[in-house]
Amino acid sequence: MLGCLLVARFPLACEVADHPDLAGRALAVAGVDGSVLAASAQAELSGVRPGQKLREAIGRCPVLSVLEERPARYRAWWEEVLRGLEPVAFTIEAATEGVAYVALDDLEIYYGSLESALRAVVASAPPELGPRLGAAPTRFSAMLAARRAAAGGTSVVGEKELAGFLTTQTTEALPVSVEMVRRLRLLGLETLAQLRALPRSKLAAQFGSEGARAWELAHGREPAPLRPEPRRTPLAERLQLESPLIGRQAILAAWEQTLSRLLRQPVTRGLAARQVELRAATETDGEWSRTVTFKEARSDLRHMWSALRPVIEEARFPGPLSELGVELRGLVMESGRQLHLSATRPRMQEQLEESLRELKARYGYCPIGRIVELEPWSRIPERRLALIDFDP
Secondary structure, three states, X not given: OEEEEEOOOHHHHHHHHHOHHHOOOOEEEEOOOOEEXXXXXXXXXXXXXXXXXXXXXXXXXXXXXXXXXXHHHXXXXXXXXXXXXXXXXXXXXXXXXXXXXEEHHHHHXXXXXXXXXXXXXXXOOOHHHOOEEXXXXXXXXXXXXXXXXXXXXXXXXXXXXXXXXXXXXXXXXXOOOHHHHHHHHHOOOOEHHHHHXXXXXXXXXXXXXXXXXHHHHHOOOOOOOOOOOOOOOOEEEEEEEEEEEOOHHHHHHHHHHHHHHHHOXXXXXXXXXXXXXXXXXXXXXXXXEEXXXXXXXXXXXXXXXXHHHHHHHHOOOOOOEEEEEEEEEEEEEHHHOOOOOOOHHHHHHHHHHHHHHHHXXXXXXXXXXXXXXXXXXXXXXXXXXXXXXXXX
């Protein structure tokens, strides 16, 4: 038995959690590309749907209130959900922001009953987000069960009722492309019951691997186990500013100081990061974030800052900044970093040839022998590159 912890309309739920006075209104969160990311139930009644262009959404719902997306804020909310879930559940698979799967069999043994386990899982999420929990034998069926649960509630679909439950679902519930759903509708296939009546080979021939997977989901088959991510301790540092900063040089100095404080923490010793996420917030709840990926893992302030500084210099912030943050990601052991050998190799070749000439001048000849590397190239002094093992 699997559980699906769902926060419906996740970006919108985060906005309403931050601003409760928005509840009950026709709302939509718009992405940077001008399309609708999420819409409230009131807006959907007027025909507003995720993926619509904002102009079309406003035309369908003239009283629509549009909010600009805040990815950094949504990520912070989701991290809070996962932090609350980790002490409660043993096996967690975070699918996307707003959707997480947990293994309920172990929890049922630990909590004594399935009902107690479900209550513990749904209570681990912030109640202002309106979390709901579905329990069923597969991920897909657990997701559908979570959708029919009330906010803050649970819904269970057992093994015996799974087939009947799936036959009542529409093909729009399938996690497939919009194009496949459109083609299914043109073929008159609008329910999972109709898909279940078809041979698997016909769907695979028409839609490829996506059609075969849809047939498996419609029959309640999903053999892949949960894929839990390794739990990590985030390495982050925040700087709360006494007065908001506007000047670019002051912002640069403050951010460099924040990064320096983070790298001086004892827990970062011996570690190198492949990514750094920069975050900023304004007094009016404006959010800004950027993720910078390095060509190779870095651990020292100078090399990190040389890559981060241009990003900050070119950034367009939503207003005067009152809070700065830095988080290290993709952590590896410092000794495991890849070294640049392109510049070292020619110099090493020259020094080896010079050593061979000296040996030939001293002994009169120098047969080709075995080159034994003493240390990693980056630590070899210029005159101790290698031993040449030969029999004079």
